[in-house]
Structure formats: C-alpha cells, structure tokens
Amino acid sequence: xxxxxxxxxxxxxxxxxxxxxxxxxxxxxxxxxxxxxxxxxxxxxxxxxxxxxxxxxxxxxxxxxxxxxxxxxxxxxxxxxxxxxxxxxxxxxxxxxxxxxxxxxxxxxxxxxxxxxxxxxxxxxxxxxxxxxxxxxxxxxxxxxxxxxxxxxxxxxxxxxxxxxxxxxxxxxxxxxxxxxxxxxxxxxxxxxxxxxxxxxxxxxxxxxxxxxxxxxxxxxxxxxxxxxxxxxxxxxxxxxxxxxxxxxxxxxxxxxxxxxxxxxxxxxxxxxxxxxxxxxxxxxxxxxx
Numbered sequence: 001x002x003x004x005x006x007x008x009x010x011x012x013x014x015x016x017x018x019x020x021x022x023x024x025x026x027x028x029x030x031x032x033x034x035x036x037x038x039x040x041x042x043x044x045x046x047x048x049x050x051x052x053x054x055x056x057x058x059x060x061x062x063x064x065x066x067x068x069x070x071x072x073x074x075x076x077x078x079x080x081x082x083x084x085x086x087x088x089x090x091x092x093x094x095x096x097x098x099x100x101x102x103x104x105x106x107x108x109x110x111x112x113x114x115x116x117x118x119x120x121x122x123x124x125x126x127x128x129x130x131x132x133x134x135x136x137x138x139x140x141x142x143x144x145x146x147x148x149x150x151x152x153x154x155x156x157x158x159x160x161x162x163x164x165x166x167x168x169x170x171x172x173x174x175x176x177x178x179x180x181x182x183x184x185x186x187x188x189x190x191x192x193x194x195x196x197x198x199x200x201x202x203x204x205x206x207x208x209x210x211x212x213x214x215x216x217x218x219x220x221x222x223x224x225x226x227x228x229x230x231x232x233x234x235x236x237x238x239x240x241x242x243x244x245x246x247x248x249x250x251x252x253x254x255x256x257x258x259x260x261x262x263x264x265x266x267x268x269x270x271x272x273x274x275x276x277x278x279x280x281x282x283x284x285x286x287x288x289x290x
Contacts, residue, residue: 036232045236049243054118057247064251068258078264080283081187087278089289091270096161100271103154103205109147111250113140118243145220152213155205165192166201171287189286200256208249215242 092100116124117140125133174188175195181188193201217223218238221230228234260267264284270276281289 039232041233041236045240048240053240053243053247057243058119060247060251061254064254068254071258072262075263077262080265080279082279082283084266084280085278088275089278089281090274091276091281092274094274097271097274099154099157099161103151103158106147106151106154107253110144110151111246111253113144113147114246116140117144148213148216148220149222151209152217155209155213159206162193162201166198168198172198187283187286190284190288192285192288194285196259197256200252204249204252204256208245208252211241211245212249215239215245 116137120133120137120140124136128136169191171189171191172195175190178186178188180190180194180196214223215238218228218230219235219242260271266277266280267284269280278289
C-alpha cells in the first residue's frame with residue numbers, strides 16, 4: 001500500500017494457520033496497522049481505482065479532447081468582428097502573469113506525470129519494456145511529488161489576486177444562458193472575466209484544485225498544522241479524491257486552454273505581455289472596457 005520515507009525498525013512474527021514456508025513475516029512496528037495482513041477495504045479501493053477511475057476517467061478525457069478537436073475543426077479560431085486597432089490596454093500585472101504561468105506549467109507537469117502513473121502501463125509499458133518504464137515512472141513520481149506543493153502555492157496566490165474580479169456581477173447570467181454567443185455568434189457583453197472564466201476559477205481552480213492539492217499533501221504525508229494519522233484507509237480515500245478531482249480538473253482545463261490559446265483570436269496576448277488590443281477588449285469584455 002503506502003509507505004513513507006522515514007526509517008523504521010522492524011520486528012518479525014509468525015502467523016498461526018498461515019503457511020509461511022518457515023520464513024517469518026516482517027512488518028514495521030511504527031505503523032499502527034502493522035498486524036493487519038489482509039485489509040478488506042483495500043480490495044474495494046483497488047477496484048475503484050483500477051475500474052471506475054481508470055476506465056471512466058479515460059473516457060471522460062477522451063471525450064473532452066475530442067470535443068476540443070471537433071470545435072476547432074468546425075469553428076477554427078474565432079475571429080474578432082473588427083480588425084485589431086493596435087492600441088493596447090493593460091489587463092494583467094507582472095505578478096499576475098507570473099502566478100498564472102507558474103500555475104499553468106506546474107499543472108501541465110502534474111497532469112502529464114499523473115497520466116503516466118495512472119495509464120502508462122496500458123500504452124507505454126508494452127512499447128518500452130519494464131526496465132525503461134520502471135525508471136521513467138520513478139522520475140514521474142518524484143516530479144509529481146515535488147511539483148505538487150508549488151502548484152498549491154500558485155493556486156492560493158492566484159485566488160488572492162483574482163477573487164474579487166471573479167465575483168458574480170451584471171451580465172453573467174445572460175452570458176451563461178447564451179453560452180457566450182459561441183454557438184449563435186451573437187455578441188454578449190462581459191465584465192473583466194466572463195461567466196466561463198469565472199466557472200473555471202470557482203469550479204476548476206478553487207474547488208477541484210483545492211481537493212486535488214489537499215489530497216496530494218495527504219498522499220505525500222506533508223500536511224502541516226494538522227495531526228493526521230496516515231492509515232491505509234485514509235490514504236486510499238485521499239487517492240480516490242485525488243484521482244477523481246485531477247481527472248475532472250484536466251477535462252475542464254482542456255477547454256480553458258483551448259479558448260485561451262488557439263480557440264479565440266487575441267486571447268493569449270494579455271497573459272503573454274500584460275496588454276490586450278482595444279478591439280479585443282471591447283468585443284470580449286465590453287463592460288470592463290467601458
């Protein structure tokens with residue numbers, strides 16, 4: 001199951017009624033469940049992880065990716081109704097952009113290594129063999145463990161910087177009901193962030209990001225300020241929350257990344273330079289522009 005990196009002294013014991021081939025069974029004495037050889041809930045956790053999460057999670061990410069590809073094939077890059085003016089308006093500060101890109105790059109690293117850990121044995125192991133795959137997965141695990149805390153810090157800082165601009169305001173309901181005009185092509189005014197961006201902020205980043213981060217700290221056994229007993233059951237629950245939350249967050253992130261890069265003309269400029277074109281600001285965030 002799960003083990004920490006701390007050195008532990010071990011003791012040995014024979015189990016009555018179990019054939020051990022005359023060899024003693026050893027277990028670490030510092031684990032409170034050391035004498036439990038068969039944990040019934042462990043089988044339930046294994047079935048959930050290798051069945052529900054692995055199978056349905058793969059389908060969800062596949063559908064999300066196919067949806068993004070289909071949108072690009074059918075719509076292409078959504079152009080502005082008027083040409084770029086060349087006049088720039090500051091939208092993000094340097095600190096805001098550094099925080100965003102820190103969160104973005106750490107998320108990509110965690111998503112990639114997480115996919116390798118969860119699904120790599122199904123498509124990479126047959127191609128590379130066990131020796132390379134084992135070494136590669138060890139690297140992925142270490143990257144995942146050390147990058148995770150940086151991702152958590154970036155989420156906290158990002159929340160503090162942008163929470164005020166993601167509060168509900170006039171125009172959000174109209175934008176949501178009209179799906180931002182993406183299907184109808186009708187222009188719907190929005191504030192600094194539209195409803196879609198606010199949905200990603202609250203659901204994708206705050207709720208799912210917090211769940212993934214908290215469960216990840218439990219799995220790494222580095223939860224500060226709170227005394228937690230890292231029982232097998234605790235670790236299994238954390239693992240399930242971590243897997244489900246990460247898959248849902250990745251599915252939502254695919255849409256966010258698509259719209260913020262190749263899906264919408266000019267969308268990435270502000271996060272690259274801090275400035276956006278006046279025409280883009282007027283069309284995409286008219287209430288903020290005015």
